[in-house]
Amino acid sequence: MIDKIAPSIADAMTGIQDGATVLIGGFGTAGIPLELIDGLIEQGARDLTVVNNNAGNGETGLAALLKAGRVRKIICSFPRQVDSQIFDGLYRSGKLELELVPQGNLAERIRAAGAGIGAFFCPTGYGTELAKGRETREIGGKHYVLEYPIYGDVALVKAETGDRWGNLNYRMAARNFGPVMAMASKKTIATVHEIVELGALDPESIVTPGVFVKHVVKIDRVATQAGGFKKAA
Protein backbone atom coordinates (compact mmCIF):
# COMPACT_ATOMS: atom_id res chain seq x y z
CA MET A 1 0.00 0.00 0.00
CA ILE A 2 1.16 3.50 -0.76
CA ASP A 3 0.87 5.82 2.19
CA LYS A 4 2.71 9.13 1.92
CA ILE A 5 0.99 10.62 4.94
CA ALA A 6 3.69 11.37 7.50
CA PRO A 7 2.60 11.34 11.16
CA SER A 8 4.55 14.51 11.89
CA ILE A 9 6.76 17.12 10.31
CA ALA A 10 9.75 15.71 12.21
CA ASP A 11 9.12 12.29 10.62
CA ALA A 12 8.94 13.82 7.16
CA MET A 13 12.21 15.72 7.72
CA THR A 14 14.37 12.69 8.49
CA GLY A 15 17.32 12.14 6.21
CA ILE A 16 17.85 15.72 5.04
CA GLN A 17 21.62 16.01 4.68
CA ASP A 18 24.00 18.85 5.37
CA GLY A 19 24.76 20.63 2.09
CA ALA A 20 21.34 19.85 0.62
CA THR A 21 19.59 22.13 -1.87
CA VAL A 22 16.18 22.99 -0.48
CA LEU A 23 13.48 24.50 -2.70
CA ILE A 24 11.03 26.50 -0.59
CA GLY A 25 7.69 27.63 -2.03
CA GLY A 26 5.91 30.90 -1.39
CA PHE A 27 5.45 34.32 -2.92
CA GLY A 28 4.68 37.22 -0.62
CA THR A 29 2.33 36.07 2.10
CA ALA A 30 0.92 33.19 0.08
CA GLY A 31 2.20 29.62 0.08
CA ILE A 32 5.03 30.00 2.59
CA PRO A 33 5.51 26.57 4.24
CA LEU A 34 6.27 28.11 7.64
CA GLU A 35 5.68 24.92 9.62
CA LEU A 36 8.08 22.96 7.38
CA ILE A 37 10.77 25.63 7.63
CA ASP A 38 10.47 25.46 11.41
CA GLY A 39 10.77 21.68 11.10
CA LEU A 40 13.93 22.08 9.03
CA ILE A 41 15.43 24.38 11.67
CA GLU A 42 14.62 21.74 14.29
CA GLN A 43 16.00 18.93 12.11
CA GLY A 44 19.35 20.70 12.08
CA ALA A 45 20.71 20.29 8.54
CA ARG A 46 23.23 23.00 7.72
CA ASP A 47 25.33 24.37 4.89
CA LEU A 48 22.13 24.47 2.84
CA THR A 49 21.48 26.06 -0.53
CA VAL A 50 18.00 27.56 -0.41
CA VAL A 51 15.89 28.42 -3.45
CA ASN A 52 12.98 30.81 -2.87
CA ASN A 53 11.54 33.83 -4.62
CA ASN A 54 12.66 36.08 -1.77
CA ALA A 55 15.23 35.87 1.00
CA GLY A 56 13.12 35.93 4.11
CA ASN A 57 10.84 38.50 5.70
CA GLY A 58 10.86 39.67 9.30
CA GLU A 59 12.24 37.16 11.79
CA THR A 60 10.22 34.03 11.02
CA GLY A 61 10.25 31.34 8.35
CA LEU A 62 13.16 31.60 5.92
CA ALA A 63 14.53 34.58 7.87
CA ALA A 64 14.72 32.37 10.98
CA LEU A 65 16.51 29.62 9.00
CA LEU A 66 19.04 32.21 7.80
CA LYS A 67 19.42 33.62 11.31
CA ALA A 68 20.13 30.13 12.64
CA GLY A 69 23.16 30.08 10.34
CA ARG A 70 22.04 27.05 8.35
CA VAL A 71 22.22 28.52 4.87
CA ARG A 72 25.36 28.87 2.76
CA LYS A 73 23.80 30.15 -0.43
CA ILE A 74 20.47 31.52 -1.56
CA ILE A 75 19.12 31.49 -5.11
CA CYS A 76 16.27 33.98 -5.49
CA SER A 77 14.84 36.81 -7.58
CA PHE A 78 14.01 39.48 -5.03
CA PRO A 79 16.04 39.44 -1.80
CA ARG A 80 15.84 43.13 -0.91
CA GLN A 81 12.64 44.06 0.90
CA VAL A 82 11.61 46.44 3.65
CA ASP A 83 11.81 43.63 6.21
CA SER A 84 14.68 41.51 4.84
CA GLN A 85 17.06 42.67 7.57
CA ILE A 86 18.32 39.16 8.42
CA PHE A 87 19.35 38.47 4.82
CA ASP A 88 20.75 41.98 4.41
CA GLY A 89 23.04 41.61 7.42
CA LEU A 90 24.36 38.17 6.45
CA TYR A 91 24.86 39.19 2.82
CA ARG A 92 26.69 42.39 3.68
CA SER A 93 28.98 40.57 6.11
CA GLY A 94 29.83 38.00 3.42
CA LYS A 95 28.29 35.08 5.32
CA LEU A 96 25.73 34.28 2.63
CA GLU A 97 26.24 33.76 -1.07
CA LEU A 98 23.55 35.16 -3.39
CA GLU A 99 22.64 34.00 -6.90
CA LEU A 100 20.18 36.53 -8.30
CA VAL A 101 17.89 35.06 -10.98
CA PRO A 102 15.04 36.74 -12.87
CA GLN A 103 11.81 35.35 -11.48
CA GLY A 104 10.65 33.58 -14.63
CA ASN A 105 14.07 32.01 -15.14
CA LEU A 106 13.93 30.79 -11.56
CA ALA A 107 10.57 29.12 -12.19
CA GLU A 108 11.58 27.67 -15.57
CA ARG A 109 14.96 26.39 -14.34
CA ILE A 110 13.15 24.57 -11.55
CA ARG A 111 10.56 23.24 -14.00
CA ALA A 112 13.36 22.10 -16.33
CA ALA A 113 14.93 20.10 -13.50
CA GLY A 114 11.63 18.36 -12.88
CA ALA A 115 11.08 17.72 -16.57
CA GLY A 116 14.51 16.24 -17.31
CA ILE A 117 15.66 19.10 -19.52
CA GLY A 118 19.45 19.46 -19.64
CA ALA A 119 19.43 23.21 -20.36
CA PHE A 120 17.37 25.66 -22.37
CA PHE A 121 17.75 28.92 -24.26
CA CYS A 122 15.70 31.76 -22.76
CA PRO A 123 15.40 35.38 -23.97
CA THR A 124 15.04 36.89 -20.49
CA GLY A 125 18.02 38.90 -19.35
CA TYR A 126 19.86 38.87 -22.68
CA GLY A 127 22.31 41.77 -22.81
CA THR A 128 22.01 42.51 -19.10
CA GLU A 129 24.42 42.17 -16.18
CA LEU A 130 22.67 39.00 -15.06
CA ALA A 131 23.61 37.25 -18.30
CA LYS A 132 27.22 38.44 -18.32
CA GLY A 133 29.70 35.77 -19.39
CA ARG A 134 26.97 33.28 -20.23
CA GLU A 135 26.55 31.29 -23.41
CA THR A 136 24.12 32.95 -25.84
CA ARG A 137 22.64 32.01 -29.17
CA GLU A 138 20.69 33.73 -31.91
CA ILE A 139 17.73 31.62 -32.97
CA GLY A 140 15.37 32.89 -35.65
CA GLY A 141 16.70 36.42 -35.26
CA LYS A 142 16.13 36.52 -31.51
CA HIS A 143 18.77 36.42 -28.79
CA TYR A 144 18.74 33.82 -26.03
CA VAL A 145 20.81 32.96 -22.96
CA LEU A 146 21.59 29.37 -21.96
CA GLU A 147 19.95 28.48 -18.65
CA TYR A 148 20.57 25.37 -16.55
CA PRO A 149 18.12 23.48 -14.33
CA ILE A 150 17.91 23.95 -10.57
CA TYR A 151 17.58 20.55 -8.92
CA GLY A 152 16.31 20.18 -5.40
CA ASP A 153 17.28 17.54 -2.88
CA VAL A 154 14.27 18.64 -0.87
CA ALA A 155 11.20 20.77 -1.62
CA LEU A 156 9.06 22.33 1.08
CA VAL A 157 5.62 23.10 -0.29
CA LYS A 158 2.45 24.46 1.23
CA ALA A 159 -0.63 22.91 -0.35
CA GLU A 160 -4.27 22.87 0.68
CA THR A 161 -5.69 19.37 0.25
CA GLY A 162 -3.93 16.06 -0.26
CA ASP A 163 -4.39 12.29 -0.17
CA ARG A 164 -2.25 9.27 0.68
CA TRP A 165 -0.92 8.99 -2.88
CA GLY A 166 0.49 12.49 -2.50
CA ASN A 167 -1.96 14.19 -4.88
CA LEU A 168 -2.21 17.89 -4.06
CA ASN A 169 -4.41 20.89 -4.59
CA TYR A 170 -3.52 24.43 -3.63
CA ARG A 171 -5.38 27.54 -2.53
CA MET A 172 -5.50 30.61 -4.81
CA ALA A 173 -2.15 32.38 -5.33
CA ALA A 174 -0.55 30.13 -2.69
CA ARG A 175 0.09 27.73 -5.59
CA ASN A 176 2.93 29.88 -7.02
CA PHE A 177 6.18 27.84 -7.01
CA GLY A 178 4.71 24.73 -5.34
CA PRO A 179 3.96 22.58 -8.40
CA VAL A 180 7.33 23.13 -10.13
CA MET A 181 9.33 22.75 -6.92
CA ALA A 182 7.53 19.48 -6.20
CA MET A 183 8.57 18.19 -9.64
CA ALA A 184 12.20 19.21 -9.27
CA SER A 185 13.06 17.59 -5.94
CA LYS A 186 13.99 14.09 -4.78
CA LYS A 187 12.14 14.57 -1.53
CA THR A 188 9.08 16.80 -1.68
CA ILE A 189 7.33 17.43 1.60
CA ALA A 190 3.94 19.12 1.43
CA THR A 191 1.75 20.40 4.21
CA VAL A 192 -2.01 20.33 3.70
CA HIS A 193 -4.91 21.55 5.77
CA GLU A 194 -7.02 18.57 4.85
CA ILE A 195 -6.29 14.96 4.00
CA VAL A 196 -9.03 13.26 2.02
CA GLU A 197 -9.76 9.66 1.06
CA LEU A 198 -8.24 8.39 -2.16
CA GLY A 199 -10.65 9.26 -4.97
CA ALA A 200 -12.14 12.25 -3.18
CA LEU A 201 -10.02 14.78 -5.08
CA ASP A 202 -11.45 15.51 -8.51
CA PRO A 203 -8.96 13.81 -10.85
CA GLU A 204 -9.64 16.52 -13.45
CA SER A 205 -8.35 19.20 -11.11
CA ILE A 206 -5.49 17.65 -9.17
CA VAL A 207 -2.70 20.20 -9.60
CA THR A 208 0.29 18.16 -8.42
CA PRO A 209 -0.02 14.43 -9.19
CA GLY A 210 1.22 12.29 -6.30
CA VAL A 211 4.21 10.96 -8.22
CA PHE A 212 6.01 14.25 -7.48
CA VAL A 213 5.40 14.08 -3.73
CA LYS A 214 7.18 12.04 -1.03
CA HIS A 215 5.45 13.10 2.18
CA VAL A 216 2.18 14.80 3.06
CA VAL A 217 1.72 16.25 6.53
CA LYS A 218 -1.51 17.65 7.89
CA ILE A 219 -1.23 20.94 9.75
CA ASP A 220 -3.79 23.13 11.47
CA ARG A 221 -5.59 25.64 9.30
CA VAL A 222 -4.37 29.10 10.22
CA ALA A 223 -5.46 32.06 8.10
CA THR A 224 -2.55 33.44 6.06
CA GLN A 225 -1.28 36.58 7.71
CA ALA A 226 -0.60 40.01 6.26
CA GLY A 227 2.98 41.17 6.10
CA GLY A 228 5.86 41.79 3.77
CA PHE A 229 3.97 44.61 2.10
CA LYS A 230 5.49 46.92 -0.37
CA LYS A 231 4.41 50.49 -0.16
CA ALA A 232 1.18 51.17 -2.03
CA ALA A 233 1.48 53.31 -5.14
Place this chain on the structure above:
Amino acid sequence: MTMSTTTATYQRRTKDQLAARVAQDIFDGAVVNLGIGQPTLVANHLPAGREIVLQSENGILGMGPAPAAGNEDYDLINAGKQPVTLLAGGSFFHHADSFAMMRGGHLDICVLGAFQVSATGDLANWSTGEEGAIPAVGGAMDLAIGAKQTWVMMDLLTKAGVSKIVKECSYPLTGIGCVKRVYSDLATIECTPDGLRLIDTVDGLTHAELEKLIGLPIAA
Protein backbone atom coordinates in the same frame (compact mmCIF):
# COMPACT_ATOMS: atom_id res chain seq x y z
CA MET B 1 1.65 71.82 -10.60
CA THR B 2 3.45 74.06 -13.09
CA MET B 3 7.01 73.58 -14.23
CA SER B 4 9.58 75.65 -12.42
CA THR B 5 10.75 77.39 -15.58
CA THR B 6 9.27 80.86 -15.74
CA THR B 7 8.24 80.50 -19.37
CA ALA B 8 6.26 77.30 -18.83
CA THR B 9 2.66 77.51 -19.95
CA TYR B 10 1.85 73.86 -19.53
CA GLN B 11 0.79 71.65 -16.67
CA ARG B 12 2.13 68.18 -15.91
CA ARG B 13 -0.28 65.28 -15.92
CA THR B 14 -1.00 64.24 -12.35
CA LYS B 15 -0.37 60.58 -11.48
CA ASP B 16 -4.07 59.86 -11.97
CA GLN B 17 -4.26 61.77 -15.23
CA LEU B 18 -1.23 59.82 -16.44
CA ALA B 19 -2.83 56.54 -15.38
CA ALA B 20 -6.00 57.56 -17.26
CA ARG B 21 -3.93 58.41 -20.35
CA VAL B 22 -2.37 54.94 -20.31
CA ALA B 23 -5.74 53.28 -19.70
CA GLN B 24 -7.26 55.08 -22.67
CA ASP B 25 -4.95 53.09 -25.01
CA ILE B 26 -5.73 49.67 -23.53
CA PHE B 27 -8.12 48.00 -25.95
CA ASP B 28 -11.18 45.88 -25.27
CA GLY B 29 -10.18 42.26 -24.67
CA ALA B 30 -6.53 43.03 -23.86
CA VAL B 31 -4.60 40.86 -21.40
CA VAL B 32 -2.46 43.23 -19.36
CA ASN B 33 0.17 43.04 -16.64
CA LEU B 34 0.51 46.19 -14.54
CA GLY B 35 3.89 46.46 -12.82
CA ILE B 36 4.43 47.27 -9.18
CA GLY B 37 4.15 50.92 -8.14
CA GLN B 38 2.68 53.64 -10.33
CA PRO B 39 1.39 51.27 -13.06
CA THR B 40 -1.05 49.68 -10.59
CA LEU B 41 -2.97 53.02 -10.68
CA VAL B 42 -3.97 52.24 -14.28
CA ALA B 43 -6.43 49.63 -12.95
CA ASN B 44 -8.50 52.44 -11.42
CA HIS B 45 -8.94 54.15 -14.79
CA LEU B 46 -9.80 51.34 -17.22
CA PRO B 47 -12.48 52.74 -19.52
CA ALA B 48 -16.02 51.48 -18.88
CA GLY B 49 -17.36 49.08 -21.48
CA ARG B 50 -14.02 47.43 -22.18
CA GLU B 51 -13.36 43.94 -20.85
CA ILE B 52 -9.70 43.90 -19.83
CA VAL B 53 -8.03 40.91 -18.19
CA LEU B 54 -5.32 41.71 -15.65
CA GLN B 55 -2.52 39.21 -15.11
CA SER B 56 -0.44 39.03 -11.95
CA GLU B 57 2.98 37.35 -12.12
CA ASN B 58 2.26 35.26 -9.03
CA GLY B 59 -0.27 33.19 -10.93
CA ILE B 60 -3.52 35.10 -11.41
CA LEU B 61 -5.52 35.93 -14.54
CA GLY B 62 -8.65 38.01 -14.14
CA MET B 63 -7.45 39.94 -11.12
CA GLY B 64 -10.07 42.25 -9.63
CA PRO B 65 -9.86 45.31 -7.39
CA ALA B 66 -8.82 45.39 -3.74
CA PRO B 67 -11.35 43.74 -1.42
CA ALA B 68 -13.49 45.73 1.00
CA ALA B 69 -11.85 46.28 4.38
CA GLY B 70 -12.17 43.13 6.46
CA ASN B 71 -12.43 40.83 3.43
CA GLU B 72 -8.70 40.55 2.75
CA ASP B 73 -7.42 37.05 2.01
CA TYR B 74 -3.64 36.85 2.08
CA ASP B 75 -3.61 33.83 -0.19
CA LEU B 76 -5.00 36.15 -2.88
CA ILE B 77 -2.44 38.91 -3.39
CA ASN B 78 -0.90 40.77 -6.32
CA ALA B 79 2.77 41.02 -7.24
CA GLY B 80 3.12 43.93 -4.82
CA LYS B 81 1.77 41.64 -2.08
CA GLN B 82 -1.42 43.62 -1.63
CA PRO B 83 -4.72 41.76 -1.25
CA VAL B 84 -6.83 41.64 -4.40
CA THR B 85 -9.94 39.82 -5.65
CA LEU B 86 -10.64 37.42 -8.51
CA LEU B 87 -13.21 38.22 -11.19
CA ALA B 88 -15.64 35.64 -12.57
CA GLY B 89 -13.72 33.73 -15.25
CA GLY B 90 -10.43 34.28 -13.45
CA SER B 91 -7.91 31.50 -12.90
CA PHE B 92 -4.90 30.49 -10.84
CA PHE B 93 -1.75 28.82 -12.19
CA HIS B 94 1.79 28.10 -11.11
CA HIS B 95 4.81 30.34 -11.61
CA ALA B 96 6.28 28.54 -14.63
CA ASP B 97 2.95 28.91 -16.46
CA SER B 98 2.70 32.53 -15.39
CA PHE B 99 6.07 33.41 -16.89
CA ALA B 100 5.38 31.22 -19.92
CA MET B 101 2.44 33.57 -20.50
CA MET B 102 4.90 36.47 -20.67
CA ARG B 103 7.74 34.94 -22.67
CA GLY B 104 5.34 33.06 -24.90
CA GLY B 105 3.82 36.32 -26.11
CA HIS B 106 0.40 35.71 -24.58
CA LEU B 107 0.18 39.09 -22.85
CA ASP B 108 -0.88 42.01 -25.00
CA ILE B 109 0.47 44.82 -22.87
CA CYS B 110 2.73 45.19 -19.89
CA VAL B 111 3.05 48.56 -18.13
CA LEU B 112 6.24 49.15 -16.14
CA GLY B 113 7.98 51.93 -14.26
CA ALA B 114 11.50 52.93 -15.29
CA PHE B 115 14.66 54.75 -14.23
CA GLN B 116 15.66 55.29 -17.85
CA VAL B 117 14.48 54.42 -21.36
CA SER B 118 16.68 54.82 -24.41
CA ALA B 119 15.44 56.31 -27.69
CA THR B 120 15.46 52.82 -29.22
CA GLY B 121 13.56 51.26 -26.34
CA ASP B 122 16.23 49.87 -24.04
CA LEU B 123 14.87 49.72 -20.51
CA ALA B 124 16.61 50.27 -17.17
CA ASN B 125 14.30 49.73 -14.25
CA TRP B 126 15.75 47.17 -11.85
CA SER B 127 18.94 48.67 -10.48
CA THR B 128 20.63 52.03 -10.23
CA GLY B 129 23.95 50.21 -10.09
CA GLU B 130 24.75 51.86 -6.79
CA GLU B 131 27.90 50.52 -5.14
CA GLY B 132 27.10 48.14 -2.28
CA ALA B 133 23.35 48.06 -2.92
CA ILE B 134 21.67 44.67 -2.60
CA PRO B 135 20.41 43.69 -6.04
CA ALA B 136 16.85 42.52 -6.62
CA VAL B 137 15.24 41.88 -10.00
CA GLY B 138 11.98 40.00 -9.46
CA GLY B 139 9.99 39.65 -12.67
CA ALA B 140 11.24 42.88 -14.29
CA MET B 141 13.41 41.26 -16.96
CA ASP B 142 10.81 38.64 -17.86
CA LEU B 143 8.05 41.24 -18.14
CA ALA B 144 10.15 43.68 -20.14
CA ILE B 145 10.82 41.28 -23.01
CA GLY B 146 7.71 39.15 -22.78
CA ALA B 147 4.60 41.13 -23.60
CA LYS B 148 3.61 41.98 -27.18
CA GLN B 149 3.90 45.63 -26.16
CA THR B 150 5.89 46.97 -23.22
CA TRP B 151 4.84 50.44 -22.12
CA VAL B 152 6.67 52.55 -19.60
CA MET B 153 4.90 54.94 -17.28
CA MET B 154 7.10 57.52 -15.57
CA ASP B 155 7.86 61.17 -14.97
CA LEU B 156 9.81 62.46 -17.95
CA LEU B 157 12.35 64.30 -15.82
CA THR B 158 14.19 63.38 -12.64
CA LYS B 159 13.79 65.61 -9.60
CA ALA B 160 16.94 67.36 -10.77
CA GLY B 161 15.28 68.07 -14.14
CA VAL B 162 17.28 65.54 -16.17
CA SER B 163 15.47 63.60 -18.90
CA LYS B 164 14.85 59.93 -18.15
CA ILE B 165 14.54 59.33 -21.88
CA VAL B 166 18.16 59.10 -22.95
CA LYS B 167 20.32 58.26 -25.94
CA GLU B 168 21.82 55.32 -24.07
CA CYS B 169 20.93 54.05 -20.60
CA SER B 170 23.63 54.61 -17.99
CA TYR B 171 21.87 52.40 -15.43
CA PRO B 172 22.06 48.59 -15.74
CA LEU B 173 19.73 47.30 -18.47
CA THR B 174 16.58 45.31 -17.85
CA GLY B 175 16.02 44.56 -21.54
CA ILE B 176 17.19 45.67 -24.99
CA GLY B 177 14.88 47.41 -27.46
CA CYS B 178 11.84 46.22 -25.57
CA VAL B 179 9.94 49.47 -24.78
CA LYS B 180 7.42 50.49 -27.39
CA ARG B 181 5.95 53.56 -25.73
CA VAL B 182 6.68 55.92 -22.88
CA TYR B 183 3.72 57.54 -21.16
CA SER B 184 5.00 60.44 -19.12
CA ASP B 185 3.66 63.42 -17.20
CA LEU B 186 4.57 65.69 -20.15
CA ALA B 187 4.22 63.63 -23.30
CA THR B 188 3.53 60.25 -24.85
CA ILE B 189 6.40 59.08 -27.00
CA GLU B 190 7.07 56.01 -29.11
CA CYS B 191 10.47 54.29 -29.11
CA THR B 192 11.45 52.83 -32.48
CA PRO B 193 14.65 51.31 -33.90
CA ASP B 194 15.14 54.71 -35.59
CA GLY B 195 14.60 56.71 -32.40
CA LEU B 196 11.77 58.67 -30.81
CA ARG B 197 8.44 59.55 -32.39
CA LEU B 198 5.90 61.90 -30.85
CA ILE B 199 2.38 60.70 -30.00
CA ASP B 200 1.17 63.61 -27.88
CA THR B 201 2.21 66.33 -25.46
CA VAL B 202 0.31 68.04 -22.65
CA ASP B 203 -1.48 71.25 -23.67
CA GLY B 204 0.88 74.17 -24.07
CA LEU B 205 4.07 72.14 -24.48
CA THR B 206 5.41 72.41 -28.00
CA HIS B 207 7.28 69.74 -29.92
CA ALA B 208 10.38 71.94 -29.93
CA GLU B 209 10.22 72.51 -26.16
CA LEU B 210 9.88 68.77 -25.58
CA GLU B 211 12.91 68.05 -27.77
CA LYS B 212 14.85 70.58 -25.73
CA LEU B 213 13.81 68.94 -22.44
CA ILE B 214 14.83 65.48 -23.70
CA GLY B 215 17.84 66.65 -25.71
CA LEU B 216 17.11 64.25 -28.55
CA PRO B 217 15.33 64.60 -31.89
CA ILE B 218 11.73 63.41 -31.87
CA ALA B 219 10.05 62.59 -35.19
CA ALA B 220 6.58 64.04 -35.61
